[in-house]
Amino acid sequence: MGAVICVAAGMWLHFQVKDARVLSQVPAPEQAELRRLVKDPAQDEPRLWALFQKYYDIEYMLPGLRNPDWLAFLILMLWSVPFIFILGFWGSRPLTRQFSVIARSARQVAEGDFSARALVSPGAPEELVVLAEDFNEMSSRLERLEREVKESSAMLAHELRTPLNAAMGRIQGIVDDVFPHSSDQLLLVHKQLEQINRIVGDLHLLSMARAGALSLEQERFQLAELVLERLRWVQDDLLDAGIVSEIDLDPLLEIDADRLRVGQVVTILMDNLLRYAASGKQMHVRLKVIGRNAELTIADRGPGVPEEDLPKIQDKFWRADRSRARHSGGSGLGLSIASAICVAHGGSLLVQRREGGGLETIVALPR
Structure with a gap:
């Protein structure tokens, strides 16, 4: 477009210079006459042709490519x-x-390097910037999935082997008369089998959620009422741990969601706080409207998680302190399940460091 404009302007300037050069050689009276007739040739067309023949070169009147203007x-x-x-x-x-x-980044990903990221070039069109950002998001998810796949097999075997070995050892002891044949012994075996069943159920839920096939029974309910209900479930544990609760809930906030699944998310977050952040002695629960979402925030003053570990905190079987988590009974699936339920509702779960120490978990659900 710039070239077309420049060529057009150049041709206009060419004609202006040519006409000015010719008119400079025309006497003043005929120059005025020529200007008048050029503006309105119908006044005296023969006289105009006569002036053209007298002062203009014949080449400029020729048709076709012989005209010097070409x-x-x-x-x-x-x-x-x-x-x-x-x-x-x-x-x-x-x-x-x-x-x-x-x-270049796509080639790295194709070769199995999911840590590749496409840097945004200065001045790039907005569409390509969005493409680069979407590519980076895809790479990030692939990297996270690869990490989960690598870790999950070993972790799953480890998580299942512990209760399975305990159950098998107990049964073998009963068979060998090391332990008495009593209902108490069977109850111990039953507890180990329950733990295996819970892990398998959690993994099934995660698989269904990742496949987009998690069944949700939508209903309209007051979110504050559900949060208070789940708080009452853990009230005794909070008191035993000496945790002071600060509650700030919007009592009129309603959402359309699966009440049981959302309650499961709330229970997971409170259970995590009791397991890993009880030393902070504080729990802040806040519920408010942010745009089109209902945001539930559960914050603590516990030891928190290093900044570099935050991106992995929602991975399956991930634990900041494996020995402490195992001692407290955690399997490392809680936040993965909570996140999957939030995503299935079209929402999100965010865990971030809290100013002054501790963590805050933000559950965003569409209203």
Whole structure:
């Protein structure tokens, strides 16, 4: 477009210079007459032709390519071609550079390096910037999935082996008359089998959620009422741990969601706080409306999690302190399940460090 405008402006200037050069050789009286007739040729067309024949070169009147004006047009075109290439190359650099970055990162991902990220080039078009950001989000999810796949097999075997070995050892002891044949012994075996069943059930829930097939029974309910109900379930544990609760709930806030699943999320978060953040002696529960979402925040003053571990905190079987988590009975699936339930509702779960120490978990659910 710039080249077209420049060529058009050049041709206009060419005609202006040519006419000015011719008119400068015309006597003043005939010059005024020529200007008048050019503005309105119908006044005296024969006289206008006579003036043209007298002062203009015949080549400029010839039709076709023999007219010198075509030479001026060709010169302007040839003069503009280098600028078209130079400016076009300069203008397309951000575009090609961003494409090259994305292509290079895509090759890394194709070769199995899911840590590859496409940097955003300065000046790149907005569409390519969005493409790079979406690519980075995809790579991040693939990296997280790969990490989970690598860790899950070993962790799953470890999580199942512990209660399974305990149950088998207890049964073998009963068979060998090491332990008495009593209902108490069978109850101990039953507890170990319950733990295995719970882990399998949790993994099934996660698999259904990742496949987008998690069944939700939607109903409208007051979220504050559900939170208070789950608080009452753990009230005795909170008192035993010496945790002081600060509650700030919007009592009129209603959402359309699966009440049982959302309650499961609340219970998981409170259970995590009791297991890992009881030393902070504080729990802050806040519920409010943020845009189109209902946001439930559960915050503590516990030891928290290092900044570098926050991206992994929702991974399956991940634990900041494995020995402490195992001692307290955690399997490392709680936050994974809570996050999966939130995503299935079209919401999200965010865990972040809290100013002054501790963590805060934000559950965002569409109203």
